[in-house]
Amino acid sequence: MTVTIKDVAKAAGVAVGTVSRVLAKNKTVSEEIRTRVEEVIQQLGYTPNSLGRNLRLNRTDLIGLVIPDITNPFFAELAKHVEMMASAEGYSVLLANSHDDPAAEQQQVQTLLGRLPSGLILVPVSESRIGDLVSGTNTVTVDRPLKGQTLVGVDNRRGGYLAADYLLSLGHRRLGYMGGPQILDVARERYEGFISRIEEFQQQHPSRSFAIQTVDGNFDYRAGEELGNRLLRQQHPPTAIATASDQQAIGLMRAAADIGLSIPDDLSIVGFDDIPLASLVLPRLTTIRQPLAEIARIALDAILKRSSATECKLEPVLVERSSTRAWPA
Amino acid sequence: MTVTIKDVAKAAGVAVGTVSRVLAKNKTVSEEIRTRVEEVIQQLGYTPNSLGRNLRLNRTDLIGLVIPDITNPFFAELAKHVEMMASAEGYSVLLANSHDDPAAEQQQVQTLLGRLPSGLILVPVSESRIGDLVSGTNTVTVDRPLKGQTLVGVDNRRGGYLAADYLLSLGHRRLGYMGGPQILDVARERYEGFISRIEEFQQQHPSRSFAIQTVDGNFDYRAGEELGNRLLRQQHPPTAIATASDQQAIGLMRAAADIGLSIPDDLSIVGFDDIPLASLVLPRLTTIRQPLAEIARIALDAILKRSSATECKLEPVLVERSSTRAWPA
DNA sequence: TTGCAACGATGAAACGTTTCATATTGACAG
DNA sequence: CTGTCAATATGAAACGTTTCATCGTTGCAA
Numbered sequence A, B: 001m002t003v004t005i006k007d008v009a010k011a012a013g014v015a016v017g018t019v020s021r022v023l024a025k026n027k028t029v030s031e032e033i034r035t036r037v038e039e040v041i042q043q044l045g046y047t048p049n050s051l052g053r054n055l056r057l058n059r060t061d062l063i064g065l066v067i068p069d070i071t072n073p074f075f076a077e078l079a080k081h082v083e084m085m086a087s088a089e090g091y092s093v094l095l096a097n098s099h100d101d102p103a104a105e106q107q108q109v110q111t112l113l114g115r116l117p118s119g120l121i122l123v124p125v126s127e128s129r130i131g132d133l134v135s136g137t138n139t140v141t142v143d144r145p146l147k148g149q150t151l152v153g154v155d156n157r158r159g160g161y162l163a164a165d166y167l168l169s170l171g172h173r174r175l176g177y178m179g180g181p182q183i184l185d186v187a188r189e190r191y192e193g194f195i196s197r198i199e200e201f202q203q204q205h206p207s208r209s210f211a212i213q214t215v216d217g218n219f220d221y222r223a224g225e226e227l228g229n230r231l232l233r234q235q236h237p238p239t240a241i242a243t244a245s246d247q248q249a250i251g252l253m254r255a256a257a258d259i260g261l262s263i264p265d266d267l268s269i270v271g272f273d274d275i276p277l278a279s280l281v282l283p284r285l286t287t288i289r290q291p292l293a294e295i296a297r298i299a300l301d302a303i304l305k306r307s308s309a310t311e312c313k314l315e316p317v318l319v320e321r322s323s324t325r326a327w328p329a
Numbered sequence C: 001t002t003g004c005a006a007c008g009a010t011g012a013a014a015c016g017t018t019t020c021a022t023a024t025t026g027a028c029a030g
Numbered sequence D: 001c002t003g004t005c006a007a008t009a010t011g012a013a014a015c016g017t018t019t020c021a022t023c024g025t026t027g028c029a030a
Helices: A005-012 A014-022 A031-044 A050-057 A073-088 A100-114 A156-169 A187-204 A223-231 A246-259 A292-304 B005-012 B018-021 B031-044 B049-057 B073-087 B100-114 B156-169 B183-205 B219-232 B245-258 B293-304
Strands: A062-067 A091-099 A119-122 A139-142 A149-154 A174-177 A211-216 A240-243 A266-271 A286-289 A311-314 A316-321 B063-066 B091-095 B119-122 B139-142 B150-154 B174-179 B209-214 B240-243 B268-273 B286-289 B311-314 B318-320
Touching: A005 A014, A005 A031, A014 A031, A050 A286, A050 B005, A050 B049, A062 A073, A073 A246, A073 A292, A073 B100, A091 A100, A100 A119, A100 B005, A100 B073, A119 A292, A139 A292, A149 A156, A149 A292, A156 A174, A156 A187, A156 A240, A156 A266, A156 A286, A156 A316, A174 A187, A174 A223, A174 A246, A174 B318, A187 B156, A187 B209, A211 A223, A223 A240, A223 A246, A240 A246, A246 A266, A292 A311, A292 B119, A311 B031, A311 B063, B005 B031, B018 B031, B063 B073, B063 B100, B091 B100, B100 B119, B100 B174, B119 B156, B119 B293, B139 B293, B150 B156, B150 B293, B156 B174, B156 B183, B156 B268, B156 B286, B156 B318, B174 B183, B174 B219, B174 B245, B183 B209, B209 B219, B219 B240, B219 B245, B240 B245, B293 B311
Parallel strands: A062 A091, A062 A119, A119 A139, A139 A149, A149 A311, A174 A211, A174 A240, A240 A266, A266 A286, B063 B091, B063 B119, B119 B139, B139 B150, B150 B311, B174 B209, B174 B240, B240 B268, B268 B286
Antiparallel strands: A091 B091, A286 A316, B286 B318
């Protein structure tokens, strides 16, 4: 039998409510009784039962986190930041994977909501149909939008723009773009940003000869390798490629190595996200960094109602490493 | 105001207990009332409050998972499997990172236990001093031991043994071993297994010339690269190296590439774990696979009291890929 | 008719808290 | 001595369930 607040009260010869007030560090309790109760607590090894507490207060101090796949370094990083910050504030994190499957997502969100978390941080599946499920709940969406929910993420257009701008400034004129799944707004926006800078450039320099090729597919390593082969195994391959994820970029590196292209001498690559592996791969990957810690921070603040932002687009930043190089004119 | 079971009861004109029995799909309720109640539930959009339920039943259907770092692919994979299996059984996962810091670990375990999870799955920090904290709770330890708690993991000695055996069988006679932090039993055991096969071999072939060099450090990419440089930049470097983690192995690959060694022609490498990246890196990494899905399964079974194993060492398996090659005599 | 199973439904207790309206006390001013 | 006030402690209610002992009906056998 575990010891309850009632036992403490009896043992200390006080009322239950008094013990509660002692625990709450409330001022209105005499020094004498406070120490007596604290002794008894120590003695009996009493530890408050959170279930009773939760019921009474109608709160759980839980934060639900639903992501496509914890195995994806990007989401793992997100989870890490969310967990760190949440636990620093006394919250715990309920983790669930949706495996990019709408049905699984719905299921996961449903059971997580059933646990009455203080809030839900969600990276929705592309064709997510859980809009009404989460409507009315304290939900924040990260990375991908969901109608009616507040979104925090990077400015993807800007990210794509930065990548194009950088490659152009290096003198590259035969460009490739490796996009993510085009159902995802994230993927489309990055692409649009990339293209917009290109068009801008072409208008400024109408005479320049210019080429651009595009492919798209999943965000993962394997897709990067496949799409890379498509881009590289042809007559006049690009001299520089921007990708929609670091994982793609790393896959692309392999494809290039297979063909015998050396990076950055024969091919410049710029990734997206800046996952930990990006700075460890050889050559170190130039990439568009998503400020994940900041994203997590803002998402959490929104959940905890410290901010009332309804949408928050953060500035991505170009991280120059050694997978890119100027292209001689 | 959210709708409670009382509201449903009133609206359906029945007792609260009856509604409860309808929800429990108990047999002892007449068809007529069952449908009536179900209609009302539908109508009011009633959804049972788990807090009340938790208190009454004294159970949470939560599983605590405390790991060093979700960002580590190995633990991410573990977390994924645990989460999948747990949620398939109606449990949710509470995630916490210890960052390999004993103090943080203690803190995390404490708050997680405070939430009264049905069980705790723990990868303890090396100098963990939380033995008494978890003693008496339903805890299972994965990968690393904790006195008095049931452990499930791979047979690390066997893993090391397999690696050595394989490299010897390929004809390598100048071997290197890259170990993990020697405070960790895991790391020591792998090393011992490796060495034991070597000694065995030397006794069988006392005449053969033979060399073996050892270094150790952290499990991560960076350590792999550094240690790799130590092993490779010398007079007579090994022709084959076994590592204590795939991350180390991948770091080692980079070090080798830097030096201009080609894998597997100049150097064979065998990793440990078989993280997803192992089969994606070029060349694909030969490695000692940990059956993580099985580990997760068994840990969960132990937590859910379906098994009463007090220790469970699983058989690692050698996965042959293309980072290893026979060495000409 | 009586008795008695069998079945369904009821009401209340219990789970462990927190909080709020009271009650008790002592001190102190009038 | 009375009245007031502040300071503390008390007891009970409430949070939303589940369960268990109880009760009321029926139907049926004796």
